[in-house]
Amino acid sequence: MAHLTASVEYGLHCLLGLIGAGDAPRSARDLALFQGVSPSFAAKIFAKLEKAGIVTAAEGVRGGYRLARPADTISVLELVDAIEGRKPLFECQEIRARCPLFDGGAPDWATRGVCSIHAVMLKAEKAMRDALASETLADIGGRLERKAPETFDADTRSWFDARIAARRSRPAQAKDMQ
């Protein structure tokens, strides 16, 4: 399994749908359907993003989520940590203390500081995290925006507005549209 799972992939794709939304909240379900991913999966991810202070929830028929901060202040590292929790690249089991020469009691020199193997892995993990910290949600959104035709933003707004309008006019089918 990849270190960064589908939760990160789904979460980041759904958040792209909030960048251009301004003050208008969008529901986790609509954001998920707009990306073609599982709405129930997205609901769990948005609960984590809200807990981490990345999105805020708004109630009501037009309710849903908004970005809590400008997209250019939200780093990809923050998003990954909020969604996955902080998973280590490598877990050191302190094997260095087990050498039979130590006869069950590892001397101080053997366990002082960080294990040399663990140190290399921590360096690699830091390099990975620094790279994720150097990119923001706005950077990703900007690259998408430069590729998309001018009409895409307006078409996106229309799609989300139509979902909200349908929820208002057909309360009996609200379950499907939430």
Added chain:
Amino acid sequence: MAHLTASVEYGLHCLLGLIGAGDAPRSARDLALFQGVSPSFAAKIFAKLEKAGIVTAAEGVRGGYRLARPADTISVLELVDAIEGRKPLFECQEIRARCPLFDGGAPDWATRGVCSIHAVMLKAEKAMRDALASETLADIGGRLERKAPETFDADTRSWFDARIAARRSRPAQAKDMQ
């Protein structure tokens, strides 16, 4: 689960026991016992390291493994890839093609090049791999050597020699000593 597993940890620790061995092969079982890790697990790891051309096997009572190349030419990245296989940090499912606005047929602009989210993950993966590539088995061994007392190297040789001597003198108990 951490991205780099116990296989990498066990493999790297066991390989430290080959750095100072020179031309004398050391068995995977002895290398594992010297690190206090599972010999059967180590046997599987050494089979992968042999396949990757990092160690070579020698037959006989004094048989075992030798480093195929000087330790300062073996990068940690090579070891990780040999032991774990090349695991991606992130697997892109091309979610960008699923948007309902595309009506089942994603336009060229939407799927051209690498997905913007995948691109950030590839950048982070490259940073991690570059960090692993910048360190060698000799670098790790050198740090351990600087911490250890002068007698440690001789004590280590004596321990491995005693294992070989025991195998020669007590063939009936060979199974335990292999």
